[in-house]
Amino acid sequence: MKVGIIGSGGREHALCVSLKKSEKISKIYCIPGNAGTNLIAENIDLNLNDFEIIKNFIVKNNIELVIIGPEKPLVEGLADYLENENINVFGPNKIASQLEGSKTFTKKLCEKYNIPTAKFGIFHNPSNGIDFIKKSKFPIVIKADGLAAGKGVYICENEDQSIQAINEIFGGKFGEAKKILIEEFLKGEEMSFFVISDGKNYKSFGTAQDHKRVFEGDKGKNTGGMGAYSPSRMENKELDKKILEKIINPTLKGLKELKTEFKGFLYAGLMVINNEPYLIEYNVRMGDPECQTILPRLKTDFGKIILACINKKLETINIEWFDQKSLCIVLCSKGYPEKYENNIEIKNLDEMNLDKNEFIFHAGTKNIDKKIYSNGGRVLNFVVKSESFKKNRVRAIELINKLSWNYGFFRKDIGFKVID
Secondary structure, eight states: OEEEEEEOSHHHHHHHHHHHTOTTOSEEEEEEOOTTGGGTSEEOOOOTTOHHHHHHHHHHTTOOEEEEOSHHHHHTTHHHHHHTTTOEEESOOTTTTHHHHOHHHHHHHHHHTTOOBOOEEEESSHHHHHHHHTTOOSSEEEEESSOOTTOOEEEESSHHHHHHHHHHHHTTBTBOOSOEEEEEOOOSEEEEEEEEEESSOEEEEEEEEEOOEEETTTEEEEOSOSEEEESOTTOOHHHHHHHIIIIIHHHHHHHHHTTOOOEEEEEEEEEEETTEEEEEEEESSOOTTHHHHHGGGBOSOHHHHHHHHHTTOGGGOOOOBOSOEEEEEEEEETTTTSOOOOOOBOOSGGGOOOOTTEEEEESSEEEETTEEEEOSSEEEEEEEEESOHHHHHHHHHHHHHHHOOTTEEOOTTTTTTTOO
16 A cells, blocks of 8 residues: 655654554655655655645555644645545544644633633733733743644743733734633643544554653753653553543544544643643644654554554554653754754764664754755654663663764753653
């Protein structure tokens, strides 16, 4: 079977590597892909905003299945467009994608179906938001309503920071803003919880702990993710049951009542307080870098799982996992998440000797004349799998140091809550 993967990040390279091992997959196209996917698939540089061009390429090359990696094309309705052309798509439709595309959509769903979440208010202009924060207790969380590449969330410690956040969001930092969300700050531990769904049935698909802040000790600005480990240290049977019963099931019920279904990966970003889960946000796709830590732990043929979802037969698949733990460290361009330089050559990558439990997933990279260059804020993902998080981190740092790319930086404390 020929498969097309939409996207160009570390997540898409990890998806590509897992699918490459599947006995069901004969060829993979990555649209547009990166320098890593280029090594194991065929990269096709198409404009992701032009659905017709994407569809024409898929039809012309007899691609039988399309997997959409990033959130933007999902929220904009690429899955709907392709399915209307009788193309098999793994990824939710436009209505279901509002779970990520609009934080206020999700909050209203939480309100209607009694899904545990932080108390919140929705504000349509700066002055109303500022009036509200003047009466609020700090810290407080302020969020852009739409997509913001993982960066539209402000944790504000005082009034000045809050006013700045409100003005930046309404000022267009993350695109046009018609409303913002202001919510209480929940103090607990974050957890990323994944399910995979065929629209009729769903199954759990692993847990992880992301590290969003740019600096060690969870300091500094929010990023798209500086590293992750899997499984989350919070994972236990009692908590898993609560998450499914209190959060996932009512969400899917809410979508059914909107006359739609959810097909693809659903990622619940949770805050866990005294073993009680609260929904912070939904993502309607695999997380990045969580995907890079979860997929190496998957024992079952990934291609068979995706095909079972397409055919609404997920209940026939038994998803099995390796017992080992996995940890990912993201190597970023200096200056990220603010200003950074692109087009800097990355040497020595072909000299990195990795064993079967070590992976380098490309994110912001591109290939020019058989040389690899940086092409984004998050550049490479170093992932190691073993029986110990500590060993994983030590080895990942060794590999980064061996690469010796002087234009990058990384957090040396990924997994600090789970490593003594």
